[in-house]
Amino acid sequence: MDGQRVKQWEARCIEEQPPACVVGCPLRVDVRGVLAKAKAGDFAGACAIYARSVALPAVLGRICDHPCESVCRRAEAGGAIRIGAVERACVEAASDTIRRAPQRARKTRRVAVVGAGLSGLTAAFDLAMKGFAITVFEAQSRPLSRLTRDYASALPPAAIEADVAAVAKLGVAFHYDARIDAGVGPLGLETLIGGYDAVLLALGGGSATPFAAALSVTAEGHVEIDPTTCAASRAKVFGGGAHGGPYSPIGAAAAGRRAGISIDRFLQGASLTASRADETDAGSCLYVNVAAHAPVPPVAPADAQAGCSGAEASAEAARCFPCRCMECVKACEYLKHYGAYPKRYVRDIYNNVSIVMGLRKANRMIDSCTLCGLCDTLCPNDLAMGEVCLEARRDMVDSGHMPASHHDFALRDMAHSRSQAAAFARRQPGRAECAVAFFPGCQLSASSPWHVERVYAHLAAKIPGGVGLMVDCCGAPALWSGRSALHDEVTASLRETWRSLGEPEIVTACSTCLKTLGEFLPEMKARSLWTVINAIGWPDGARPRLAGPLAIHDPCTGRRAIDAQRAVRRLAAGLGVELRELGGAELTTCCGFGGLASFANPEVTDKIVDRRVEESADDYLTYCAMCRDNFARHGKRSIHLLDLVFPSPGGGDPAARPDPGFSFRRDNRARLKTRMLREVWGEDMTDPTREIALIVPDAVRADMERKLILVEDVVRTIAEAEASGRKLKDKASGHSIATLRIGEFTCWAEYEAAEQGFLLHRAWGHRMQVEAKS
Amino acid sequence: MTAAPDADKPSGLADLVCGACGVPLEMGKVEASYLGQSFPVELPRCPSCGFVYVSEDLALGRMLRVEQALEDK
Numbered sequence: 001m002d003g004q005r006v007k008q009w010e011a012r013c014i015e016e017q018p019p020a021c022v023v024g025c026p027l028r029v030d031v032r033g034v035l036a037k038a039k040a041g042d043f044a045g046a047c048a049i050y051a052r053s054v055a056l057p058a059v060l061g062r063i064c065d066h067p068c069e070s071v072c073r074r075a076e077a078g079g080a081i082r083i084g085a086v087e088r089a090c091v092e093a094a095s096d097t098i099r100r101a102p103q104r105a106r107k108t109r110r111v112a113v114v115g116a117g118l119s120g121l122t123a124a125f126d127l128a129m130k131g132f133a134i135t136v137f138e139a140q141s142r143p144l145s146r147l148t149r150d151y152a153s154a155l156p157p158a159a160i161e162a163d164v165a166a167v168a169k170l171g172v173a174f175h176y177d178a179r180i181d182a183g184v185g186p187l188g189l190e191t192l193i194g195g196y197d198a199v200l201l202a203l204g205g206g207s208a209t210p211f212a213a214a215l216s217v218t219a220e221g222h223v224e225i226d227p228t229t230c231a232a233s234r235a236k237v238f239g240g241g242a243h244g245g246p247y248s249p250i251g252a253a254a255a256g257r258r259a260g261i262s263i264d265r266f267l268q269g270a271s272l273t274a275s276r277a278d279e280t281d282a283g284s285c286l287y288v289n290v291a292a293h294a295p296v297p298p299v300a301p302a303d304a305q306a307g308c309s310g311a312e313a314s315a316e317a318a319r320c321f322p323c324r325c326m327e328c329v330k331a332c333e334y335l336k337h338y339g340a341y342p343k344r345y346v347r348d349i350y351n352n353v354s355i356v357m358g359l360r361k362a363n364r365m366i367d368s369c370t371l372c373g374l375c376d377t378l379c380p381n382d383l384a385m386g387e388v389c390l391e392a393r394r395d396m397v398d399s400g401h402m403p404a405s406h407h408d409f410a411l412r413d414m415a416h417s418r419s420q421a422a423a424f425a426r427r428q429p430g431r432a433e434c435a436v437a438f439f440p441g442c443q444l445s446a447s448s449p450w451h452v453e454r455v456y457a458h459l460a461a462k463i464p465g466g467v468g469l470m471v472d473c474c475g476a477p478a479l480w481s482g483r484s485a486l487h488d489e490v491t492a493s494l495r496e497t498w499r500s501l502g503e504p505e506i507v508t509a510c511s512t513c514l515k516t517l518g519e520f521l522p523e524m525k526a527r528s529l530w531t532v533i534n535a536i537g538w539p540d541g542a543r544p545r546l547a548g549p550l551a552i553h554d555p556c557t558g559r560r561a562i563d564a565q566r567a568v569r570r571l572a573a574g575l576g577v578e579l580r581e582l583g584g585a586e587l588t589t590c591c592g593f594g595g596l597a598s599f600a601n602p603e604v605t606d607k608i609v610d611r612r613v614e615e616s617a618d619d620y621l622t623y624c625a626m627c628r629d630n631f632a633r634h635g636k637r638s639i640h641l642l643d644l645v646f647p648s649p650g651g652g653d654p655a656a657r658p659d660p661g662f663s664f665r666r667d668n669r670a671r672l673k674t675r676m677l678r679e680v681w682g683e684d685m686t687d688p689t690r691e692i693a694l695i696v697p698d699a700v701r702a703d704m705e706r707k708l709i710l711v712e713d714v715v716r717t718i719a720e721a722e723a724s725g726r727k728l729k730d731k732a733s734g735h736s737i738a739t740l741r742i743g744e745f746t747c748w749a750e751y752e753a754a755e756q757g758f759l760l761h762r763a764w765g766h767r768m769q770v771e772a773k774s
Numbered sequence: 775m776t777a778a779p780d781a782d783k784p785s786g787l788a789d790l791v792c793g794a795c796g797v798p799l800e801m802g803k804v805e806a807s808y809l810g811q812s813f814p815v816e817l818p819r820c821p822s823c824g825f826v827y828v829s830e831d832l833a834l835g836r837m838l839r840v841e842q843a844l845e846d847k
Contacts, residue, residue, distance in 0.1 A: 360846045403845035404809075707834075725794045728827060732789040737827070748828065766833040767841050768808040770817060772824030 001395050006350045012383035013343035017286040019323035021083065024071035024284075026254030029053040031068050031083055038086050038317035043093040043310065050087060051098040055125035055167070055253065056118065058159040059144065061091030063151045065248050073288050073323055078295035082308075082316050085301065089313030095162065100129070102170050107131040109267045112196040114180050116143035118249055119240040120202030121167055122256030123263070128170035130264055135196075136172060137187070139179035139206065146204060147249070182210045189214050193236055198263045201232065202240030202256055205247075229272040230259040238262055287325045287380040328375035328385070331587070333607040334597070335375065335385065338365055342375070342383055349388055353395045360401060366392045367406045367600035370590035370608065371480060372556035377586055386595065393482025404744060405767055406600040407481040409708040412743070413662065414477040417442035418490065421688070422669035425470045425497045428460050429681050434502040435465025439517070439526070441510025442473040443593075446665035447625035447640075448657075449672035454539075454646040455509065455529065456680075462536045468501045471673065474513040475520070476557075480595045491520050498524055507532050509642075511558030511624055512594075528564035530623060530641070534571055544647050544654060549578035550639065551616040553631070554585035555624035556594050568623050568641060575644050582615050591630035598630075599708070609634050619655045633659035661701065663711035691719040693757025700760050709747060709763045716740060717747045718758055735761055741769070790827060792820035799827055806837075809844050 021031035030049050037046035051057040066084035074081050109132050113120045116138035124134045142148070143164050147155055168174060184190045189211055192199045201208065207221040216224040216233035223232050223239035230238045240259040241252075262272050299316040301308045308316060328342060329335045338345065345365070352362035369389040376384035396402040416422055422445070427434045438459050440452040452471070460467040475490030498504070498521070506526040508514050517526040552572065558564055565585040572579050582588070589612050592598035592605030613636040620638040622628045631638040643654035660668060667688075674685040694715050696704070704711070721727040721738030728737040730750075739748045746769065750761045790799045799818040804826050806815050818827040828837065 359843070363846050403842070405841065405845060721793075726823075726825060727793040728799070728825065729791045729793050730789050731791060736793065737790075739828075746828070748830070748833070762830065764830040764833050766828060766837050768806050768837055770804050770806050770815075770826045770828055772819045772826050773803045773805050773814070 001350055001353050001391055003350070005391075006346060009346045009383060009388055010343050012379070012381040013325075013341060013346070014286055014381060015325045015341040015343055018284060019286050019288075020071040020073055020284040021068040021081075021323070022284070023282065024068045025053075026067065026248075026250050027053045027257065029068070032320065032322045034090065035081065035083070035086060035317040035320040036322065038090055038313050039320065041310065041314050043090045043313075044097040046087075046090040047094045047098050050090060051095075051100060055122040055257075056163040057098055058091050058095040058162045059147065059155065060118070060249060060253060061087045061095065062154050062159060063147065063249050065250055067248075067250065071284075073290055074296075074319055074321065076290045077293045078319070079298045081319050082298050085308045086313045086317050089308040089310060091159075092307070093310055095159070098166075100166070102129045103131040105131055107133070107267075109133070109197040110135065110195075111263060111267075112137065112192045112199045113202060113240075114192070114200065115202035115204055115206065115240070116140075116164075116174065116176075117146060117202060117204040118144065118252040119204060119256035119259070120200065121164070122253045123200050123202060123240055123260035124172050125167050125170065126257060126260040127263060128167065128172050132264075132267070134170075134172045136174045137178040137180055137192075138174065138176050141176050143174070143176075146247075150247075151249075182213055193234070197236070197267055199237045200240050200256075200259050200263060201237065202259070204241060204252065208239075228276060229262045230255070231262060231266075231272060236266075238266075284323075286323055287327065288321065288323045289325075289327060290321075293321055325380070327378040327380070328383075331374055331378055332589075333611055334369055334604050337368070337604050337607065342379075342385055342388075345385065346388055349392045353392050353399070353401075360396075363396070363401070363403050364406070364601055366396070367403070367595075368597050368604045369595050370556065370592065370597040370605065371595035372588075372590035373559050374556070374587065374589060377559065389595070390480070390482065393480075394484055395482075397482040397484070402482060407477070407483075407596055408744060409662075410477045410596045410599045411481060411483070411486070413665075414442070414473050414475075414490075416666055417446070417473040417669055418493070422666075422673055423472045424673050424677065425468065425472065425501055426677075426681055427468045427501060428466045431466035433466040434468040434504045436463050437468035437470045437498070437501055437504040437506055438529075439470045439472070439474075439506045439508040439510075439513055441508060441513045441625070442471075442669070443625040443629075443665075444509050444642075445471055445669050445672050447629050447660055447668070448642065448648070449668045449675075450649050451509075451640070451642040451646055452672060453676060453680075455642065456676075458539050459507065459532070459536075461539075463532075466504075468504055469676070470497060470501065470506070471669075472497065474508075474510070474516040476512045476516045477596060479516060479520075487520075495521060495523075509623075509625075511555040511561055511564065512626075514561060514564065515557045528561060528567065530564045530567035530571060534567040538571075538575075538645050541645075543575060543644060546577060546644075547619075549580050549618050550621035551580045551582050551618040553582055553612070553620045553622045553627060553638075554588040555622065555627050556588055556590040558624070559586060559588060564623075572621060572641065572644070577621065577644065579621070580616065580618055582612075582620075591624070591627040593626040593630060602706075606634075629659040632657060661705045662708070663701070663704070666710065666712065690715050692722065694718065694751075695754055695757060695759045697760070700762055704763050707764060709765055713740075713742050713745075713747045714749045714760060714763050716742065717749045718751055718760075721749075722758075746770075787818050790818065792823060792825050794825070795820055795822040797822050799825075806840075808841055809847075811844055 033049045034046045054060050068083050069080045072080035111134050113124045113136045116136050128134045180187050201223050208217045208223045209221045218224050225239035232239050238259045240256045265272050296319050299312050301312050348362045352360050366389050371386035376382050438456050475487050478487035506524040509529040592609050598605040623641040628638045628640045637655035639655045670688045677683040678685040717738050717740035720740050735750050735752050737750050747765045749763045751758045800821050801816050802819045804817040
């Protein structure tokens with residue numbers, strides 16, 4: 001996999017982007033984290049998160065002007081979260097639990113901070129945490145004098161004392177009543193510049209005019225600083241004031257932080273300007289589906305003056321969605337199963353294919369994606385996990401690291417549908433020309449072969465210019481399994497067959513064939529059977545009666561086949577079906593067969609199908625044989641569109657038709673070929689026969705389906721054992737046990753002789769080979 | 775994959791007889807191999823012709839886990 005491409009994929013997943021509240025906070029407080037703790041009633045936990053970003057939490061938590069609230073996305077659904085009120089409740093309840101330890105290695109560099117306001121104290125705290133030696137000079141007799149004056153009602157003296165004590169505990173020295181003036185006296189600016197490695201002038205409302213001779217001062221009387229680096233015109237001197245506009249406590253703290261970062265960089269000899277974009281408010285690009293949340297109004301505290309009680313703060317915090325994207329994960333059981341989101345998965349997958357030594361832990365995860373395309377339909381940035389997984393599969397195949405067991409069975413099934421036993425192509429009997437060829441797809445032939453016969457007869461009767469039949473596989477299993485060379489081979493073989501028919505236009509009943517042929521064999525001009533029948537109509541005749549409405553399930557490979565979707569809906573309506581939508585074709589889900597996921601991880605695909613099945617109590621209407629059979633196997637009553645016109649020759653309730661299973665699918669394909677060639681083309685055909693007669697009870701057959709063991713493999717195993725005598729006898733049960741290596745798989749069968757042939761008790765298998773050592 | 779003999783005997787090893795040789799199976803040394811890796815294990819086998827028995831429990835339990843681990847290497 002190309003590393004650059006991987007980075008582009010990762011960048012498309014915005015799940016890790018900070019939410020609007022965090023980006024809107026000048027100090028980048030993890031508001032979402034604070035609210036989650038507050039919701040749980042864990043106020044100490046909330047304070048711990050808050051204090052990671054806020055130097056003076058007891059103070060700022062009570063007086064913050066909370067710009068976060070103005071960007072809160074809850075505003076669109078009931079009103080912004082009262083984040084300031086929640087934070088206040090948190091620090092009132094638990095700010096005394098906050099513990100922060102400075103960096104152990106002390107530095108020898110000394111910094112003078114002029115001004116003990118929010119800006120100066122934040123810078124002093126940050127730099128002391130980094131190990132610098134800090135001295136604070138304050139003109140007044142106490143710290144935070146402006147706040148004491150302007151926020152008297154909100155700010156108890158104990159809160160100020162606690163926060164200042166925490167700063168002092170880091171070793172910061174305080175000098176009060178120490179007004180710095182210009183000049184070279186003991187409290188002169190030049191003395192500070194000479195005696196310290198850096199000086200921060202965090203004067204707040206105080207005037208810098210006295211220093212005009214030493215450095216540039218603005219017309220308003222503030223230290224002139226670079227807006228990005230806070231550097232003053234004089235070397236070693238920085239300014240920490242946020243000026244202009246009304247006073248903002250959190251703005252002042254952020255100004256001190258920015259100056260502190262610059263001083264740290266300055267003292268370490270690092271660039272003052274590099275990588276500072278995250279300190280400016282650029283807005284959040286995290287996608288949030290606000291419409292999915294019902295409006296909830298803010299919690300009004302019982303005593304507005306006292307603020308929120310703990311319970312009220314928790315209730316208000318609970319209004320936080322919280323802001324997350326997760327649009328694809330919410331909709332996809334596969335993405336949900338692995339507990340993270342695409343950005344992480346892309347990285348895991350890249351690591352998996354790049355690993356040199358050790359276990360490739362994501363192999364099964366890569367092979368469990370159905371490649372259905374729902375995630376990229378929902379993703380605000382069109383990230384397609386199917387594309388990522390398919391590329392990883394190709395990589396695994398090319399490097400020889402694809403686990404053989406994941407796709408072996410499905411590829412054997414594909415080989416069968418392409419083999420002499422099942423595949424065939426003919427022009428219309430008695431016609432030299434072949435304008436159109438019907439391509440039913442390997443699964444319709446396997447599931448309901450009579451549909452192939454009836455549809456072919458109908459098309460041949462209605463469409464002029466000769467209608468051929470091409471029973472084959474489109475190669476999707478090779479494509480999905482990452483076997484590019486095999487897929488190329490299938491494509492080439494299909495092209496050759498198609499040319500031998502005279503290059504007819506292809507009409508297919510399968511949405512996967514439609515998509516695959518359209519992409520890799522565009523010259524075939526493949527069209528959907530449904531659009532064709534919509535044009536030519538159904539044959540006359542009696543129709544099965546339906547008991548109630550049907551919910552329509554579109555196959556995932558037809559997610560973009562809008563013409564086919566419309567045609568199916570028109571055809572169903574024309575047949576008198578009361579149709580109900582399951583969220584629409586664009587948001588359909590896979591039946592588990594897509595991407596061969598059910599062969600690699602039935603646990604995941606069972607979840608996908610179960611979720612789909614539970615969406616409606618109505619019987620489902622599908623137009624994909626595989627979807628129908630997978631629903632049937634999960635106990636969901638499902639009808640194929642063709643069942644409405646061409647009922648099973650066996651009769652019965654079409655929605656109750658069971659999944660034939662893999663063994664019968666093969667039998668159906670083989671019988672379809674012999675029957676059609678004999679009956680339609682008048683060729684001399686004999687029905688396939690088995691070497692021995694084997695009785696397979698339903699329970700044993702279902703168990704074999706789960707284990708992906710074919711009846712024909714068991715027949716071969718028993719036939720071989722009976723012919724050679726190489727088998728075991730179980731004296732207790734009287735059963736025989738036989739084994740046979742078939743390809744890369746060892747098949748075992750436990751059976752006994754019955755009146756006619758043999759009765760199978762169970763079958764199992766493994767891929768490992770075992771051999772006795774003498 | 776060292777054998778725990780009792781776990782591998784579905785209905786009692788003593789009841790299993792080699793159909794070709796007519797002798798009961800015994801635990802014995804067997805070489806298991808997959809994807810180019812091979813290792814010795816103890817499994818029920820015919821002492822005469824070497825027919826090795828892999829029970830369903832073994833095939834779908836420990837043997838499957840080892841196969842999967844080797845596939846992910």
